[in-house]
Amino acid sequence: MALISRRPSLTQAMWIVATAGFAVAYIFAAIDISGDLQKRKQIEMNQELSGLTVTIGNLVHELQRERGESSGFLASGDPAFAARLSEQRKLTDAAAESFLAGGAQLIASGQKLPADYEAAKRKIAKLPDLRRQIDAATIARTDAVSSITDLDTTLINLVPHIAETMNHAPTARAALRHSLLLAGKDLAGLERATGTAGFAVAAENGGVFPPDVLARFNALALTQETLLDAFALTATPELAAALDTMRRSSPSQEVARMRQIAASGDPDVILGVSGTAWFDTITDKINALKNVEMASAAEIRAQVDAAHASVTSGTIFHVALLLTLSALAGIMVLLITRTVAQEVHATTTRLDALSHGDIRSPVPENRIPDLAKVSEALSAFCSRECARQAAEEQEEALQRRSGKGIERVLSQVRQHDFSARLRLRDLKGVALLIGEGLNTILSTAEEVVAAQQARDEAAHCEALRAREREAELQAAAADQIASIVAACSRGDFSARIAVDGKEGVFRELSLGVNGIADAAASGLEQIRRSLAAIAKGDLTQRMNGEFHGLYAEIQTALDETLANLSRIMNDIEEQSALVARTADEIRSATDDLAMRTERQTETVQKSANATERLAETVQGNADSMDTGRELTRQLGIHAENGAKISGEAIAAMEGIESTSGEMAEIINVIDEIAFQTSLLALNASVEAARAGESGKGFSVVAAEVRLLAERSAEASKQIGELIAGNVREVQSSADKVRESGLALNRIEEATAEVITLVERVSGASQEQATGIRELGRAMTEIDTVTQSNGELVLRTAELMDNLAESGAHLFELVSMFRPGTGTRRSAHGERRVAAE
Structure with a gap:
């Protein structure tokens, strides 16, 4: 307010206008950079969460191996299983320590983990007691396998919950897809334990595979393939190809052959497969499946690393762009203000000297077209004034010479010497006339000469008064020009010089000063209008009219800036539309998977009911x-x-x-x-x-x-x-x-x-x-797993809805800008049409 009350100079006014533009640009840049930094922080947290997801996959893998070794040990008591079990437990402990350390680090950084994490910690703490019971063979094989499976299930269920806390949609989708792969791989581990026990018992019973074990064996294989199909349906082409390669590998083909042997019921053929051979073969398949899991984990890391790199590079680019543009704009404003200030200062200094009567000092040359006109008018005025003064001085010199001759003649006349004559060749104008008159009236009396002198003095006084009036008009015009220039230097371009009553050079000089003020006011008003529209989100306002020189450069720079901002807004809207369409497609696929899972649940329930009725009939037979x-x-x-x-x-x-x-x-x-x-x-x-x-x-x-x-x-x-x-x-x-x-x-x-x-x-x-009762329990477990799959699909659908809402919110943020290109399309409108 103090600066405004003092009426700032032209330089200060230009800096105030430039600072206002900088302030608007800095506000938008600060909002953009702040959003980038917030996204970067969230992506870094997603990196840690994705790392915990990979650690969970490693721990589940080692627990699956320990479960298979434990099942084989309890079923057969083979010393080979005991030795391998001891080594496997060390690997499991190392993976558990890595999992617990990763979770503790996330909690320390302020990340809230799902309740399943604490449940997993409690179950990991119970592992040593379970291992002692397995070593002492004081626990049933099914109970031991069930305990380790329960821990595996808790860990696998933790992955979708972690995905729900991720705010980066591609990473969350990859984590959910990863949980399907982990669930299928866990069932492969259960199949390994069940098959190991079944083939080991068959070797002792003459090749007879226990019916209850066989039923569970087949159910695990079926559910496992269903989960892997669901993973392939939602996976990227690379992951789907990796899974297909795994399924066509020799270990997978050998596992399929051993499954058919178990299902055949032929004792002679079953005796050809040992529990150890089955364990080693399906372990090779699980290891191949582990490679797919590692590829899926790598995809999760790649997703979050790419997002982190994108946000980081975007932040660096925005900061660098802001600093570069600020430096360039500052240099441009500094050069412009210095140039304009120097030109205006030189002009006002010369006008001030003119107001004090200095008409002979050189007029400065101006590079600014409008100020150049003022300089030209001022130079012409000074030239004419110098010529006029020179003429007056010459006339005064002639008058002085003629006066001396007249005095000489008059002196002789006073002495009554009427023979004296004036030399006419040295006289001009009035003096010549006077000389001629004197030469003709030398004989006239002294009274006639005195009267003539009185007339000459009266004419001289009138000329002096005329020169004084002309000087007053010049001073008034100079004062008006100085006041207009001073107002322009304070940023006030509304004042004008009245041209009425002025003629000649002063009229031209006044018109030139008014032209400078009009050009400056028009250009600054266009700049102010465009900056105000940008502050309101309107990118369609341009500097209208034809400008020259510096204002033409400002007009070009402003138009390019608005065009770039419009193009950026259109790109953001196109990406919003792409996010919305992707979310709709994934949600459709999820709905289809949910329907097929529901039909599978109904089929399993019908099978369970039929098994229950068959069990009652068989019990009656017994x-x-x-x-x-x-x-x-x-x-x-x-x-x-x-x-x-x-x-x-x-x-x-x-x-x-x-x-x-x-x-x-x-x-x-x-x-x-x-x-x-x-x-x-x-x-x-x-x-x-x-x-x-x-x-x-x-x-x-x-x-x-x-x-x-x-x-x-x-x-x-x-x-x-x-x-x-x-x-x-x-x-x-x-x-x-x-x-x-x-x-x-x-x-x-x-x-x-x-x-x-x-x-x-x-x-x-x-x-x-x-056997039929065991089959009923197996069908119940299949029903439970299928229902869990349904819940997982529902959670996936909820995440897709959240992603769609995020895309709509992004469109609402961008819609405040009006690029005015005529080509942009509403992402929200596309999404609404797709939904209809």
Whole structure:
């Protein structure tokens, strides 16, 4: 306010206008740079979070290896597993220490981690106790595997939660995709542990793969491939190609072959695969899958590193550009103000000297066109004034010479010497006339000469008064010019010189000064209007009109600046539209994946219900076989009693007939049970065929049940034939009573065989019931995993919505600017059309 109240000079006014422009530019630059610095800080935090994600993948990998070694050790007790397990635990501990150190570093830097991190820490702390139980073989294999799997699941679930805290959308998407790969790889580890145990048990049981283990084995393979398919669907072309290469590698093909061997149920073929061979082969596949995981982790690092480099380079570019433009603009303003100030100062100094009567000093030359006109007018005025003064001086000299001659003549006249004459060749103008008159009137009296002198004095006084009036007009004009120049030096270009009543050089000089003020006021007003529009976000305002010299250069620089800003705003809007379209495409893919996951969940639930009903039926069969076993045992008791009383032939015959009838009924019951069991096995096979890939386990179990039913029917048929032959022998002849003891012995032996067969059938039924229960639990686990996949897909969809909202917010920020290029398109409008 103090500076304004003092009416700043022209230099100060130009610096004030330039400073206002700098202030607006610095405000926008500060906002831009502040946003870049904030993004850089967030990207650096994302770098640390992505590093923790990679560390989680390494820890999960080592835990999977330890889980497989532990399962093989508990299932077989092989010393080879014990030695490898000890080495693997060291690798797991190193990975756990790296994970805990990374989490502690993030917490120390102020990053809040999900609750799963604390849960993972607690479970890692329980690992030593679990390992002691495994070493002492005081824990079941399934419980040990379940404990390590629970820790793996917690760690894998931590990855999507970490992704939710990332504000860089590409990195968050890569982390979510990485969690799918980790989940599939974890299932591969479970498959390794399950297959190792299954092949190890099969080696001890004559090549028979336990049904419950086989069902879980098949379910893990199916779910694993589903997760890998989901990863491939959302992966980049490079990662999808790496996964496809892994699937076509020899370890993966060998694993597929071993899966088919396990599913075939052929004991001879199964015996050809050892638990160690399966473990080593699938470990090679998991290692290949680990390479894909490392590529995925590298992609996460590349995403966040690229974002960090982009933000850093953008910040450096903005700062460098701001400093460079500030320096150039400062130099330009300094040169312009110095040039204008020097020119104006030289002109005002010369005008001030003119106001004090100095008309002979040289007029400075001005390079500014408007000021050059003032200098030309001032130079012309000084030249004319010098010529006028020279003429006056010459006239005064002539008058002085003529006066001396007249005095000489008059002196002679006073002496009454009328013979004297003036020399006319030395006189001009009035003096010549006077000389001629004097020469003609020398004889006139002294009174006539005195009257003539009085007239000459009166004319001289009038000339002096005229010169005084002209000097006053010159001083007034000089004062007006000086006041206008002083107002311009203070930044006030509104004052003008009135040209009314002025003529000649003063009129031209006044018009030149007014022209300078008009040009300066017009140019500065255009600059002020453009800067005010920029401050409001309007980039369409230009300096209108035709300018020359410095103002033309300012007009060109301002137009180029506004064009560059408009182009930058259009580029930002195009990127906003691209972000919105990408988010919509990913959200569509996620919705499709969610629908397929929901259908898979429904299929798994139906399979679980069918398995539950089958378990109830098989349990009923097992109960019936228990009853048959009890009846067969009673049959043996009767046969033994018949052998003891073989001496009582007739009574023994009757007892044999009675016992034979009871045995026939039992055989009928056994036949009926075998027939019903065969029907159930057939129904199970049909349901397995309907279930497709997920029903392979049911198909194997149904085949085993059908085989048991056929064996039961064959045994009952043999028993029926034995009983029929015995009855025929009893009825054929009483003479063979003496041979009844031998017949009873044969009956007793046959009964013992029946008891053995019935016990086998009963045991097989119990095993069948147990296997189906295990199958039910496996289906439940598959259902749980599928639901987890659905939740993961939903979280992905939420992140895509957040990304779309961020793109819309970016468009709203940019929309405050009006580039006015006529080519820009609303990113929000594109997104709305795509949504419709």
